Every structure is written in C-alpha cells, then in structure tokens.
Amino acid sequence: MAKKLLLGDEAIALGAIHAGLSGVYAYPGTPSTEITEFIQGNALAKERGIHSRWSTNEKTAMEAALGMSFMGKRALVCMKHVGLNVCADPFVNSGMTGVNGGVIVLVADDPSMHSSQDEQDSRFYGKFAMIPTFEPSNQQEAYDMMEAAFEYSEQQKLPVLMRVTTRMAHSRAVVEVKDEARQQNELNYNAVAANWVLLPANARKRNDVVTAQQAQLEDDAAKSAYNIYCEGQDKSLGIIASGIGFNYVNECFPKGSPYPILKISQYPLPKKLVRRLLDECEKVLIVEEGQPFIEDIVRGVAESQNIKGKLDGTLPRTGELNPDIVKKALGMECGQCFDPCADVAPRPPALCQGCGHRDVYAALNEVLKEYENPRVFGDIGCYTLGFLPPFRAIHSCVDMGASITMAKGAADAGQWPAVAIIGDSTFTHSGMTGLLDAINENANITVIISDNLTTGMTGGQDSAGTNKFEAICRGLGLSDEHLKVVVPLPKNMPEITQIIRDEINYKGTSVIIPRRECMQTLQRHLKQKKAQK
Numbered sequence: 001m002a003k004k005l006l007l008g009d010e011a012i013a014l015g016a017i018h019a020g021l022s023g024v025y026a027y028p029g030t031p032s033t034e035i036t037e038f039i040q041g042n043a044l045a046k047e048r049g050i051h052s053r054w055s056t057n058e059k060t061a062m063e064a065a066l067g068m069s070f071m072g073k074r075a076l077v078c079m080k081h082v083g084l085n086v087c088a089d090p091f092v093n094s095g096m097t098g099v100n101g102g103v104i105v106l107v108a109d110d111p112s113m114h115s116s117q118d119e120q121d122s123r124f125y126g127k128f129a130m131i132p133t134f135e136p137s138n139q140q141e142a143y144d145m146m147e148a149a150f151e152y153s154e155q156q157k158l159p160v161l162m163r164v165t166t167r168m169a170h171s172r173a174v175v176e177v178k179d180e181a182r183q184q185n186e187l188n189y190n191a192v193a194a195n196w197v198l199l200p201a202n203a204r205k206r207n208d209v210v211t212a213q214q215a216q217l218e219d220d221a222a223k224s225a226y227n228i229y230c231e232g233q234d235k236s237l238g239i240i241a242s243g244i245g246f247n248y249v250n251e252c253f254p255k256g257s258p259y260p261i262l263k264i265s266q267y268p269l270p271k272k273l274v275r276r277l278l279d280e281c282e283k284v285l286i287v288e289e290g291q292p293f294i295e296d297i298v299r300g301v302a303e304s305q306n307i308k309g310k311l312d313g314t315l316p317r318t319g320e321l322n323p324d325i326v327k328k329a330l331g332m333e334c335g336q337c338f339d340p341c342a343d344v345a346p347r348p349p350a351l352c353q354g355c356g357h358r359d360v361y362a363a364l365n366e367v368l369k370e371y372e373n374p375r376v377f378g379d380i381g382c383y384t385l386g387f388l389p390p391f392r393a394i395h396s397c398v399d400m401g402a403s404i405t406m407a408k409g410a411a412d413a414g415q416w417p418a419v420a421i422i423g424d425s426t427f428t429h430s431g432m433t434g435l436l437d438a439i440n441e442n443a444n445i446t447v448i449i450s451d452n453l454t455t456g457m458t459g460g461q462d463s464a465g466t467n468k469f470e471a472i473c474r475g476l477g478l479s480d481e482h483l484k485v486v487v488p489l490p491k492n493m494p495e496i497t498q499i500i501r502d503e504i505n506y507k508g509t510s511v512i513i514p515r516r517e518c519m520q521t522l523q524r525h526l527k528q529k530k531a532q533k
Contacts, residue, residue, distance in 0.1 A: 015146030023051035029080035072188035154439030222270035401430030
C-alpha cells in the first residue's frame with residue numbers, strides 16, 4: 001500500500017480508477033469538479049482509455065453512464081447537488097432499470113452555499129429513488145468505498161448514490177492506496193431488455209422487485225463495515241453521526257467518546273442499530289451535515305425518546321457544521337472564537353479585470369438607460385456577478401438555462417424590453433430548448449450568449465458548444481438577419497451598443513453573441529505556448 005496526500009475528490013477519483021472504472025461522465029460543478037479533472041490527468045486512466053470527456057449537462061452524463069453500464073462496464077457520474085435535479089429523470093428511472101455494470105452517482109452537496117443556490121441534501125433523492133446511498137466520513141473511506149460501492153451496485157443490480165459535502169471534497173488527508181488496480185469489466189450482453197424498456201407492463205414488475213429489495217438493503221446496511229456501533233460507558237447520551245459529522249464528533253473526543261456512537265455511512269438507515277442506541281441511552285444527539293434526514297427517520301422510530309438535533313435547535317438548521325458547533329451541542333467548552341478584524345474591508349467577488357463580460361454589461365447598461373423598466377434575466381456562471389456593483393445589470397438568476405425561458409415568459413406577460421444573458425457553456429447545458437421555444441413563437445426577447453470560449457466559473461473546462469453557436473441558433477430556426485456576433489472590447493462599444501439597440505427594437509427573437517476568450521484561460525494558453533517554445 002502506498003500513501004498519498006489527497007483531496008476527498010482525488011481520493012474518490014483514484015478509488016474509482018483502482019476499482020476498474022471504464023468511464024466518468026460529468027458536467028463541471030463545484031465542489032465535484034476535481035474528480036473528473038483528476039481522472040483526465042491520471043496516467044493509468046489514460047493508459048486504460050478511461051472515458052473522461054465533459055458531458056453537455058448532468059442528464060446526458062447520467063444517460064451515457066447508463067449506456068456504459070448496459071454493456072457491462074463500470075461507470076461513474078459526478079455532479080454537484082443541484083446537478084442532480086437536472087438528471088433526476090434518468091437517475092430516478094435508473095432505480096427501475098437497474099444496472100448491468102456497476103454505476104456510482106457521486107453527488108457533492110454544498111452546505112453553507114459556498115458556490116450554490118441552495119443547501120439541498122441529496123440523501124433524500126436516494127431514499128426517493130429506492131437505491132442504496134453511501135456517505136464517507138473521511139478521505140480514506142472515500143477511496144475504499146468506491147470499490148465497495150461498485151461491487152454492491154453489481155451485486156444488487158442497482159446504482160449507488162455516493163454523497164459527499166464541500167468540506168470532504170476539498171480537504172486533504174493521507175490515504176493508503178493499492179499498488180495494483182482491478183481490471184475493467186469485459187463487455188457483456190447480459191442486460192435484460194425487459195428491465196431497460198420501461199413500458200408500464202415492464203416497469204410495474206421492476207417496481208415490485210425494487211420495492212421488495214428494500215428490506216435486504218436495510219439489513220445489508222445494518223451489517224455494513226461502514227456503519228459502526230461504538231460502545232460507550234456513559235449511557236446518559238447516545239450519538240448518531242453520519243459522514244463528515246462523525247469526524248467532527250471524534251475531534252470533540254481526542255481520547256475517545258464516553259458515549260455510545262452509531263456511525264452511519266451506508267443507507268437505508270439501519271433501524272435495527274438505531275433502536276439499539278435508543279434502548280440503551282437516555283437521550284440521543286444526531287450529528288449530520290445537511291438537512292435533518294436521519295433525524296426525521298429516527299423521530300419516527302423513537303416515539304417519545306428524547307431526540308436532540310437540528311429540529312429542536314440543538315444544532316443549527318442551516319450552514320455547515322464544525323467541531324465547535326458540535327462541542328456546543330454536547331455541552332462542552334469551545335475554544336476562543338475570533339471575529340474578523342474590524343479594519344479589514346470585505347472583498348465581494350467581482351468579474352476579472354479585462355473580462356469580456358464587463359464590456360457586455362457596460363454596453364447593455366448604456367443602451368437600457370433609454371428604455372422604461374427594462375428587465376434582464378441572468379443565468380448561472382461568472383456573469384452572474386453582473387448583479388453586483390458596479391454593473392447591477394441583472395434582475396434574476398434561478399437555475400441553469402432559466403434566463404431565456406424567464407425572458408420569454410416575461411415577454412408573454414407583456415414586458416418589453418426583455419433581455420436574457422447566458423454563458424456559452426450554460427447555453428448548451430440547458431438554454432437551447434428555451435431558445436427553441438422562443439423562436440417557435442417569435443417571442444419578443446433579445447438573447448445575449450456571452451461566449452468566453454470556456455466553462456469559466458469552474459476553472460476553464462472545455463465548453464460543449466465552442467465554435468458551434470451560430471450553427472446551433474440557425475438550426476433552431478433563427479434567421480441570420482437577427483443573429484449577430486461582436487467582439488466585446490471598449491473600442492467596439494459604439495458597434496455593440498447599436499446592435500443591442502437594434503435587436504431590442506426588433507419585435508421578435510434575436511441573438512447577440514459577444515465572443516472573447518476568458519482572461520484566465522487566455523493567460524494559461526499563453527503560458528503553455530511559451531513553455532513549448
């Protein structure tokens with residue numbers, strides 16, 4: 001066994017490679033991005049020809065992984081929590097189809113919303129889809145669990161959801177890794193077509209099978225090596241800790257906990273172990289990152305038991321946990337807390353100096369001064385920062401691709417001007433269908449596809465539509481007359497503002513594509529060229 005210092009994301013990626021992975025499918029999304037990037041740069045993954053190209057969105061990623069599984073090979077799907085909403089249709093239905101080769105759906109939740117719109121807890125999706133869920137408590141478990149989860153997926157013929165959180169994904173620890181990797185599965189034709197063709201007659205049968213499996217999945221969780229009942233002498237309190245919450249509890253007791261602890265890292269929740277803890281202890285504290293998922297279930301099992309956690313305010317309902325918060329819940333003294341220095345000014349995020357989005361917003365704001373009550377519908381990406389000073393240019397940002405469809409809905413309601421601004425990667429992710437709706441009705445909106453030739457917000461990954469946007473728009477039915485391409489630079493401001501003005505005044509759907517490479521990726525490309533000389 002070799003020892004490596006790895007991020008949680010890197011431990012997951014290496015664990016998947018060593019477990020015989022044949023393909024990873026993902027769309028960039030913090031805090032999950034580094035998993036795919038690690039596989040893309042790994043020598044063994046390249047040698048084995050492991051698929052690792054970015055998918056257009058999470059739905060296409062999930063479906064491609066199911067295709068690989070159908071042929072008997074092991075596939076990993078990676079996304080952040082809101083990406084699971086995008087692929088919910090194939091994800092939930094994958095519980096009905098089952099798998100041939102193992103499938104792990106790795107979801108990185110983001111408590112405290114460091115880079116997200118909400119604090120969604122993906123464990124609810126696992127329960128809803130009736131599939132097993134794994135939740136590692138440290139980087140070593142994250143590595144080890146990949147092989148265990150693939151094996152369990154193939155044993156139960158079900159996909160496995162693996163849930164991590166930001167702190168697990170982006171913190172480092174020493175991990176013992178294997179010297180040799182398992183060989184990839186051979187191609188096979190064992191997939192039963194009737195299971196994969198979800199006609200109602202077939203799906204009803206599969207629904208009965210999957211529902212009947214739930215008791216076995218819970219029994220397996222009770223016996224799992226990852227769900228551990230740790231004895232304790234003081235029965236006045238019992239602790240249920242899941243995932244990284246177990247780490248936080250351990251940090252509170254460097255010499256070992258005096259209280260019994262039930263560690264949960266595999267679901268369905270093993271009620272047999274929960275009842276044991278409830279029977280032995282006077283009261284129970286539940287420490288889990290995210291929403292009160294376990295707590296809700298335990299309160300249903302516990303009847304009148306004294307349960308402490310997020311629902312009674314013992315632990316905060318929102319934001320990340322940390323050892324000090326857990327200490328306070330345990331009635332222990334916390335270390336000294338330090339407030340930020342009053343002399344340090346806050347530094348809100350801002351668009352990079354020289355960024356093309358800046359010139360787009362400058363031009364847009366200049367033109368929109370001429371209109372009464374204009375509305376600009378934004379989207380997910382670096383350009384969402386256009387909401388902040390100095391631009392204050394957008395009025396909404398709901399989810400990936402919502403800019404175009406919200407602008408259309410506003411126009412349907414009678415709003416004018418209605419402008420949508422969307423990035424290049426977000427457009428191919430989930431904006432194209434909205435544009436098709438707008439074009440089909442010739443909605444009175446102006447769409448700006450701000451093309452910086454990369455997926456900028458997550459670190460400069462390839463964008464699926466690079467050099468294809470004009471063709472895509474034409475293919476969707478947009479006329480050349482109202483498809484404009486500009487270069488967002490200060491010297492071109494008169495041209496850009498006139499084009500924006502003309503297209504706003506056109507009573508129909510038009511698209512403007514400001515195109516200039518992201519400053520960050522440009523600098524990287526220049527350095528690479530210099531190094532090659």
